[in-house]
Amino acid sequence: MNVKKxxxxxxxxxxxxxxxxTLLSNQKKPMKRRPAPEKNLNYKIDTVTSQNLSTxxxxxxxxxxxxxxxxxxxxxxxLLNSQKxxxxxxxxxKGEPLVRIDDSVYKNNVLAQKSGLLNAITLMLPxxxxxFPERADIWRDYLKKFSLNQELPxxxxxxxxxxxxxxxxKNIYMQxxxxxxxxxxxxxxxxxxxxxxxxxxxxxxxxxxxxxGQKLGSFTSTETYELEAFAxxxxxxxxxxxxxxxxxxxxxxxxxRGRIERINQVIEKExxxxxxxxxxxxxxxxxxxxxxxxxxxNTIEDAFRVPRTAMVGKDQVWVVQDSVLKLQKITVAADEExxxxxxxxxxxxxxxxxxxxxxxxxxxxxxxxxxxxQRSKTKTVSAVSSKQMKPKN
Numbered sequence: 001m002n003v004k005k006x007x008x009x010x011x012x013x014x015x016x017x018x019x020x021x022t023l024l025s026n027q028k029k030p031m032k033r034r035p036a037p038e039k040n041l042n043y044k045i046d047t048v049t050s051q052n053l054s055t056x057x058x059x060x061x062x063x064x065x066x067x068x069x070x071x072x073x074x075x076x077x078x079l080l081n082s083q084k085x086x087x088x089x090x091x092x093x094k095g096e097p098l099v100r101i102d103d104s105v106y107k108n109n110v111l112a113q114k115s116g117l118l119n120a121i122t123l124m125l126p127x128x129x130x131x132f133p134e135r136a137d138i139w140r141d142y143l144k145k146f147s148l149n150q151e152l153p154x155x156x157x158x159x160x161x162x163x164x165x166x167x168x169x170k171n172i173y174m175q176x177x178x179x180x181x182x183x184x185x186x187x188x189x190x191x192x193x194x195x196x197x198x199x200x201x202x203x204x205x206x207x208x209x210x211x212x213g214q215k216l217g218s219f220t221s222t223e224t225y226e227l228e229a230f231a232x233x234x235x236x237x238x239x240x241x242x243x244x245x246x247x248x249x250x251x252x253x254x255x256x257r258g259r260i261e262r263i264n265q266v267i268e269k270e271x272x273x274x275x276x277x278x279x280x281x282x283x284x285x286x287x288x289x290x291x292x293x294x295x296x297x298n299t300i301e302d303a304f305r306v307p308r309t310a311m312v313g314k315d316q317v318w319v320v321q322d323s324v325l326k327l328q329k330i331t332v333a334a335d336e337e338x339x340x341x342x343x344x345x346x347x348x349x350x351x352x353x354x355x356x357x358x359x360x361x362x363x364x365x366x367x368x369x370x371x372x373x374q375r376s377k378t379k380t381v382s383a384v385s386s387k388q389m390k391p392k393n
Contacts, residue, residue, distance in 0.1 A: 080100040102189070262277040331343040
């Protein structure tokens with residue numbers, strides 16, 4: 001009984017499938033897919049009006065102190081305590097003592113040598129007055145001005161070779177220059193500030209023994225700073241030493257004036273950029289601060305500014321001639337962030353600023369908006385290939 005039911009069900013399925021296939025085969029027209037609607041893409045063109053333009057180049061970098069020295073000890077001795085200590089953040093004016101090292105022992109040696117010179121000149125003077133009576137008063141005046149506690153004044157110039165030889169025979173010149181050398185060394189026991197600045201590193205404390213050649217710290221100028229920025233080869237073409245620069249930073253309000261001090265002639269291998277050094281001066285600036293420099297270039301004559309999207313490669317743009325696209329070579333005069341300044345285009349030349357992805361020479365364009373009421377230099381056009389313009393059969 002079950003076998004008969006299965007046979008009947010299978011037979012019914014086969015008959016139903018046969019009827020459906022017969023019905024579909026007898027249809028007069030086969031089913032067709034709807035064709036995708038063709039897109040009519042719009043693009044913009046600009047009409048060239050040559051004029052004199054200037055571009056602004058932006059460079060960024062960190063500030064560095066223009067004057068910065070590492071302080072080393074050239075003599076040995078105990079570091080003396082002072083009212084203003086040589087510590088980080090301490091400000092010193094030009095000529096103000098930074099560090100004082102105990103010079104008492106060496107100073108006594110200098111005084112002893114000066115006393116010896118004073119004695120030698122005093123002993124020389126009686127015989128000198130007999131041989132050179134007309135020059136005796138000059139040396140007497142020198143002795144009157146001689147002071148053990150002040151810097152040694154220059155010796156009187158000898159009037160003749162005979163006088164010079166006589167003075168040399170008394171070892172006056174030798175003692176004099178030995179003392180001058182010792183005075184120069186004595187001055188190194190006190191290190192003074194070479195300019196107005198601040199201590200940025202300190203490695204000593206009062207009472208410690210300072211050795212010759214020991215590093216004591218670093219002293220940085222607060223007057224002039226230098227911005228180390230990096231420019232591309234195209235940007236460097238429009239930069240010159242002495243150009244005025246306006247600097248800005250997110251840390252401070254307002255603009256700061258500067259000038260291009262130096263332009264390196266060596267290209268960085270990794271970044272392929274050139275280092276530009278810009279100097280600026282302001283009490284509110286700090287070393288290490290990041291700043292942006294805006295440099296206005298010289299005037300570019302007979303130029304035209306277009307969006308970066310108009311460029312084809314490095315030196316071509318699409319121009320529209322009689323509604324047909326054509327590639328034309330141009331000269332890139334300046335490269336801005338979003339725009340390019342071009343040269344080499346005649347006035348009234350029409351440039352396609354947003355070219356089609358599949359643009360090719362000979363592609364025909366149809367003007368979508370020819371309204372005479374709009375005086376805008378930018379028009380909207382439709383890009384239609386020659387194959388699309390043919391009607392379908």
